[in-house]
Amino acid sequence: MKHKDEINSIIKDVGGVANIQRMTHCMTRLRFNLADDKKADLDAISKINGVLNTQFQNSQLQIVIGPAVADWYDEISDLTGIGQEESQETDVKEKKGFFSKLLEIFSNVFLPVIPAIAGAGMMKAILGLLSSFSLISQKSDSYIILNLMADATFYFLPFLLAISAAKLFKTNAILSAVLAGALLYPSLINNVGKISNYHFLGLPIPVINYSASVLPIILSVWIMSYLYRFVDKHMPDMLKVIFVPTVVLIIMIPIELIAIGPLGNYLGSILSAASMKLFSFSGALAGAILGGLRPLLVMTGMHQALTPIVFQNFASKGYDVLMPTMLVSTFAQATGVLTMAFKTRSKKEKSVIYASGISAILGITEPALYGVIVKYKRVLLSVCIGGGLGAAYVSAMGYHLGSFTPSNILSLAVYALMPKFIHVIIGLVIAIVSTALLVLVLQPKVGVEDEKPVIDVSKENATREDLSTIDIFAPMEGDLVSLKEVPDTTFSSGAMGDGFAIIPKNGVVKAPFDGTIAVIAQTGHAVGIRGKNGIEVLIHVGIDTVELNGKFFQTYVTQGQKVSKGQKLISFDLKKVEKQYNIISPIIVTSGKVSLKDEVRVDGIDNNTLLAQASTADAI
Known part of the structure; x- marks a missing residue:
């Protein structure tokens, strides 16, 4: 165990194993749902070697580790036996607002799926590079297989979300996957656009393409969790193996196809339409807001609320306008951090700057955000302004992204496949140049070494060689x-x-x-x-x-x-x-x-x- 001392300190400072209700992790953060938040010592946790930052967001304790977070998570799980599917029930409960609960659900459902989404997005970027440089023909079998590898995650996203949601709602994961299968059954998917409805017992079942959808499966698994517990509780033990899943599926699949699925699709469409309305009203304003506030959204966890909208845009429209603003903000954050290398002569600080800057360029901004940017208010201001200006330009020019891809430098290959790509490049240049200039002008030097003394120092005591x-x-x-x-x-x-x-x-x-x-x-x-x-x-x-x-x-x-x-x-x-x-x-x-x-x-x-x-x- 590489981080034994640090892990033991984290467990102690979050209030002990008994205080941990649930633990998950994302690309850079350990996330704890605690029985009693007051037992967590944030100051002590922040001082643990390897911890970049500690904060409470939406009633969840987040410990920022960086790209090595998965190793820390595994070690905590091995040491305590606590994983995503496990929970410590206590009498201490905290009241949370509806919006906080909603953000927490989205966050916890998507976190386990992020590695698959990130990997698929990178496959899209690689495929875009190969295609852009004519290294592979789009008609070749190799292209078809590579495209399959890249699209599988997004097409069958409801399956992945079903399994993740089942763990969150503490219900049967296999039956949850069956609900996803019902949404993606070929008889429905293949008839999208050909017929409007099927009928079941006289009730209409709208024919909707649920591939890459988010809300329908999350809502379905959530409701099934209550039904499953009810049926399981009242079913005689000798009949449970056969009749619990039978009753649950007979009830849930019709409800899902008739009501929950269409409702979830409708809610997703409303969210998508609302975002598109802002962009149609003023692309520059929408881009400035999203690109400028992106670092703050990440710090507060509010960025999770945008994820369903992004996937709904791809599913219903075939493109998205939010992700380009995220890309621009990512480059602004990387620029802000790397520019700090000119503002410090501290070797220790520069090592952090270079490491977090490279991480940001590759799409993981938390080390840069928490390790450097939030330490210097002028850098944070510069990043927000630079990201907002660049994103405002890209959005004003009406650029649309055709498929999901992580926000990093390799993803430019995917952006290049769409019209108006030149405006993405111009927007990135605006963000990079403006951020760099603002940091250079606004941020004073820190950790300066080797300056000439302004006071003459007497050397009268420095007479010994070993002094x-x-x-x-x-x-x-x-x-x-x-x-x-x-x-x-x-x-x-x-x-x-x-x-x-x-x-x-x-x-x-x-x-x-x-x-x-x-x-x-x-x-x-x-x-x-x-x-x-x-x-x-x-x-x-x-x-x-x-x-x-x-x-x-x-x-x-x-x-x-x-x-x-x-x-x-x-x-x-x-x-x-x-x-x-x-x-x-x-x-x-x-x-x-x-x-x-x-x-x-x-x-x-x-x-x-x-x-x-x-x-x-x-x-x-």
């Missing part, structure tokens, strides 16, 4: 003052160590160098950091602020946590704190020696400003 030094950069923006000006003799006398002080201009404390959190006050007013060779620095926000007992303070790190220079450690309400206490903040080297000229003041210092050079050696 090691570490640069201390400003942990806060403000005015630099001598330690002697601190109105507390413990600090000003140098009893705790040499250093300096800052009168902060905002309420953010950042790491002055790469290191480990040696101590963090529960009240949030102070933090100690240990750097290389044992040098330790204490950052104390204000004087006597411990008396606030944590009021107006928030911490973002824990003891023992590794941090990078420029990483946010503490935030505080500067205006409220300085109303009650002197806000001058000592920065003390508690282990080692520091050399800094007294009476030096630098207005508006920031984390690019080298304040001092601390040194330590065996003899110190």
